[in-house]
Amino acid sequence: MDALLLKNIVCKGLVSDILIRGERIAEIRPAGSPYDDGAGVETVDCTGKTAVPGFVNMHTHAGMAMMRGIGEDIAFHEWIDRIWAVESGIDEEYVYHATKVACLEMIKTGTTTFNDHYWHMPSAYKAVSEMGLRSVLAYVICDRNDPAESERQRIQCQQMYEQSKTWQGPVTLAVAIHAIYSVSEPMILWAADFARRRGLPIHIHLSETRKEVEDCMALHGGMSPVEYLDGLGVLGPDVIAAHTLWLSDNDVRILGERGVTCVHNVNSNLKLSSGYRFLYNELRDAGANICLGTDGCASSNNLDMLETMKTSAMIQKAWRGDPSSMPLDELMAMATVNAAKALGLQIGRIEEGALADILIVDTDNYNFLSPGSFEANLVYSAHSDCVDSVICNGRFVMRNRTVPGEREILDQARKAMLALSPGL
Ligand SMILES: [Zn+2]
Numbered sequence: 001m002d003a004l005l006l007k008n009i010v011c012k013g014l015v016s017d018i019l020i021r022g023e024r025i026a027e028i029r030p031a032g033s034p035y036d037d038g039a040g041v042e043t044v045d046c047t048g049k050t051a052v053p054g055f056v057n058m059h060t061h062a063g064m065a066m067m068r069g070i071g072e073d074i075a076f077h078e079w080i081d082r083i084w085a086v087e088s089g090i091d092e093e094y095v096y097h098a099t100k101v102a103c104l105e106m107i108k109t110g111t112t113t114f115n116d117h118y119w120h121m122p123s124a125y126k127a128v129s130e131m132g133l134r135s136v137l138a139y140v141i142c143d144r145n146d147p148a149e150s151e152r153q154r155i156q157c158q159q160m161y162e163q164s165k166t167w168q169g170p171v172t173l174a175v176a177i178h179a180i181y182s183v184s185e186p187m188i189l190w191a192a193d194f195a196r197r198r199g200l201p202i203h204i205h206l207s208e209t210r211k212e213v214e215d216c217m218a219l220h221g222g223m224s225p226v227e228y229l230d231g232l233g234v235l236g237p238d239v240i241a242a243h244t245l246w247l248s249d250n251d252v253r254i255l256g257e258r259g260v261t262c263v264h265n266v267n268s269n270l271k272l273s274s275g276y277r278f279l280y281n282e283l284r285d286a287g288a289n290i291c292l293g294t295d296g297c298a299s300s301n302n303l304d305m306l307e308t309m310k311t312s313a314m315i316q317k318a319w320r321g322d323p324s325s326m327p328l329d330e331l332m333a334m335a336t337v338n339a340a341k342a343l344g345l346q347i348g349r350i351e352e353g354a355l356a357d358i359l360i361v362d363t364d365n366y367n368f369l370s371p372g373s374f375e376a377n378l379v380y381s382a383h384s385d386c387v388d389s390v391i392c393n394g395r396f397v398m399r400n401r402t403v404p405g406e407r408e409i410l411d412q413a414r415k416a417m418l419a420l421s422p423g424l
Helices: 074-088 092-108 121-131 147-165 184-200 212-219 225-231 250-256 267-269 280-286 306-321 330-337 337-343 374-381 406-420
Strands: 002-010 014-021 024-030 039-043 049-055 054-059 111-116 134-141 172-178 202-206 239-243 261-264 289-292 358-362 387-392 395-398
Touching: 002 024, 002 358, 024 337, 039 074, 039 147, 039 202, 049 330, 054 225, 054 261, 054 289, 054 306, 074 387, 092 111, 092 121, 092 387, 092 395, 092 406, 111 337, 111 387, 121 147, 121 172, 134 147, 134 184, 172 184, 202 225, 212 225, 239 374, 261 337, 289 306, 289 330, 289 337, 306 330, 306 374, 330 337, 330 358, 330 374
Parallel strands: 002 039, 002 049, 054 111, 111 134, 134 172, 172 202, 202 239, 239 261, 261 289
Antiparallel strands: 002 014, 014 024, 049 358, 358 387, 387 395
């Protein structure tokens, strides 16, 4: 079959037929319209279901999918030392299987695109391609002031760039600067320049903890991490900054003026006690592009974007004492179209000509049995098991809650995990 017809599916409140040809949405028309789509069209009855754009997880570390629960109830800096110790023992085989597990979970929970930040990129690429998800894989620069490591990473980053030209399917490359505390200044400058010359996004952890800000100010003459990076000329609309939690008024102004994408990772921030006062209203009003991420499973323990959406909105409303903050339409945009803008992809909307990344949500259950808005029921009532089927790049990656090869993915991942037992 080279085309799919989703029949009788609710799309933006109307019962519609959605025709997908190749990787794109070819046509959306009222259900039952007379038409002749020709041969080679597979018809899928979607009665009782609603089409939702696939979610975009804008900051995660897929290779951590088998590190759930390994660093609980400890402080951020103790936690990150433990993670780095564990990560020093993992290999390509491990990352391949962990990334497959991450993709499996993302598919089951409605994510069709993820912006990844992890090691052993060839393994991650292989896993993602096999699973059929869309992703942006960042080569991670993290030299920790070691010149030998800087040199190794410069060479490897160049190699990955060359290799990425041969990648098939919806997988592209980015460059990550791990964080200002883990990357030397010459390497921050090198990575930003390398990415910009090739039109690649720059992915960074920024102002995640109070300690990061205090250490930066002590080291760089009172400048915050945002001011420091801006002084280096790094900040711009091609920068995707994860966390941006500890910000001054001036930081907010800079992030807005530079058009930086700020990714809120609420569950990770809450559990590591990094903080919870994400300045959503201020960043939005200043002009920053705001998206959502789960962060890796070592801190957030799952990759569930619906959970992330719900928690983000509830915490925001609670700490401000303002229920109108982060309303549903903005919340949906953060999980879809804002991310599309940041990544320069035609995703995040169900419209003719867009790439076909579509969730088919089952609404025939008590979570949706109400006259309330669909978005409210989806975010605040339902759980991700309402996602019945998932289409990514025009292809089904899950049908009726079944992902091809699921049992084998888990069995092989378990073997890889037990073979290595990293740090456990
Ligand atoms: Zn992270």
